[in-house]
Amino acid sequence: MSPIAHEPEFQQAYEEVVNSLKDSTLFDKQPKYQKVLPIVSVPERIIQFRVTWENDKGAQEVATGYRVQYNSAKGPYKGGLRFHPTVNLSILKFLGFEQIFKNALTGQALGGGKGGLCVDLKGRSDNEIRRICYSFMRELSRHIGQDTDVPAGDIGVGGREVGFLFGAYKSYKNSWEGVLTGKGLNWGGSLIRPEATGYGLVYYTQAMIDFATKGKESFAGKRVAISGSGNVAQYAALKVIELGGTVVSLSDSKGSIIAQNGITAEQVEAITEAKVQFKTLEQIIGEYSAFSNNKIKYLAGARPWVHVGEVDVALPCATQNEVSGDEAKALVAAGVKFVAEGSNMGCTAEAAHIFEGERLSAKSASEPAVWYAPGKASNMGGVAVSGLEMAQNSQRMSWSREQVDQELKKIMVNCFNDCLSTAREYTNEDNAEALPSLIKGANLVGFIRVADAMFDQGDVWA
Incomplete structure (x- = not known):
């Protein structure tokens, strides 16, 4: 059963999962899983x-x-x-x-x-x-x-x-x-929870860079385009800066800021303070001293992707469908090699198709054109640390910042490895030399785990 047409966002998410499953060999190898799809979609x-x-x-x-x-x-x-x-x-x-x-x-x-x-x-x-x-x-x-x-x-x-x-x-x-996560630290919250989605996004992307370059490269020296200026974008930017990358953009619903020489940690902190007061980026760069001595260009009513110049990494962190097909082409032309979503379904179906096409066009796995990670994998650090917060609430304990951060990094790297290995196991692509599809890998891993639990519990039966 397909979702109904007047729910376009749901239709898009549903079709992404369906296409990943049908383009793999999963249903050929294990036909029972076909029964799960119409059940899990309701x-x-x-x-x-x-x-x-x-x-x-x-x-x-x-x-x-x-x-x-x-x-x-x-x-x-x-x-x-x-x-x-x-x-x-x-x-x-x-x-x-x-x-x-x-x-x-x-x-x-x-x-x-x-x-x-x-x-x-x-x-x-x-x-x-x-x-x-x-x-x-x-x-x-x-x-x-x-x-x-x-x-x-x-x-x-x-x-x-x-x-x-x-x-x-x-x-x-x-x-x-522990009925809600993201609580205050002195009444049941977890250290690293505010940072978790942004940090986890960078950890996942770092795992992509490590694998594609055989450990020869990192975020150091990379030019990174980021959209959004909320929680995810802020902490992704701070982690990129900490790792030696140059953040060249941020955005909000009113426009974008472009900084070819890089946005500083001090400027990100000013944005964090101002966004609680619902200030726009245009207001922030005009009011805060952190922006007084830097050459930052504000573009009203524009997303950053076609304006960032040469970039190595793109991290959409604003909202759904924020990278169009034309913007994806612009990023490819700008030299982007790694795209990972901090937002949920940040790329349109057309944009994802363009990035996947670039991946398949690569001559070898060691020289990827573009490698793209969907949000369900790359931005799941927030919910991962929410799970750790639930565990701490159950124990009536608080873990150290280092312990939580270490667990987050381990979870993100394990997720990447699971996506990679499962995509390889069920791949059905003509170019065997290309890097595996992380879209397929993420959808396959998640689907199989949920489907197996549904079979075990009688939600689906043979």
């Missing part, structure tokens, strides 16, 4: 509810809240909450569907889900945001729990919102439990 449960609150002007507002509990074969539903005016069921189903396989790639006992609220938090006071969170959690608390469904943050839901949501849950349920 959520176990979709919860839709009304959220009302009083704004700061004393007027009542209403918005639609959602939780898509997609698949629990591998563990409790796990996935973020997105508070944004673009939230709709198609986007949440696409994100939840991706989350099933992303969570399986971590190797942890995590199912897949996603939720959110169709609301714009910009310009609202802390008190109003608290009222929104308490109203949202009033209904959501009926459907979640540490052994049932463990949400986290996503776009529009940062540390402040997670705190309000956790306080609301504790109040309504009279229970302190």
Whole structure:
């Protein structure tokens, strides 16, 4: 059964998985797996509810809240909450569907889900945001729990919102439990959790560079184009800078900044401080002293990809479908060798096809044209550390920064190796010399792990 046409984001995510499976030899070698696809593509449960609150002007507002509990074969539903005016069921189903396989790639006992609220938090006071969170959690608390469904943050839901949501849950349920991840450090949060998605993205990309260059190259000296300026982009940029790379771009919904000589760690920290106040990049570069002495170009209404000049690595970290086919061609022309998604489904289907075509055109595995990693693999560091946060909550313990970072790096490298080996096992490509497809590898690993659990539990039967 195919998804319905009026859910385009979900349709795209579904077709990516289907195409990866059909273009492999999995169904030829093990036909039983064909039975899983129509079952796993339907959520176990979709919860839709009304959220009302009083704004700061004393007027009542209403918005639609959602939780898509997609698949629990591998563990409790796990996935973020997105508070944004673009939230709709198609986007949440696409994100939840991706989350099933992303969570399986971590190797942890995590199912897949996603939720959110169709609301714009910009310009609202802390008190109003608290009222929104308490109203949202009033209904959501009926459907979640540490052994049932463990949400986290996503776009529009940062540390402040997670705190309000956790306080609301504790109040309504009279229970302190690890029901949300991304919590404050002094009340159950984990070190490295804010950094995890960005750091993990860089660790995964470093594993790609290591393999493709046989350990001869690293991020040192690489020119790296990054989109976005939120949590993922910020920490990816800081880790790239730490490893000796040059970050040449960041962006937000209003425009992009291009810095041919590199964005500094001090500038990223200024962006981090300002974005909590919902300032735009244009405002930030005009107001913060960190930007006073550097030649940074601001491009209103533009994404960075066609403006960055020569680059080695591209890390889309903003939102879905942020790299078009034409932008992918521009990146190829700019010399990009490695593309890894920090956002979920950051590349359009056309862009992914272009990058995959470049990979297949390589004359040998040691000289890749472009190697592309999908978000379900390259950006799963956030949910991986969320799983580690859940483990710490269960133990009533806090691990050191070094311990969590070491575990994150190990999980990302293991994920890369799993994607690589599984793509090789089930490859069905004419160019045997090309590097394996990480899209196919990620989709195959995640699908097989979830499918095996569904067979074992009777969700699918022979």
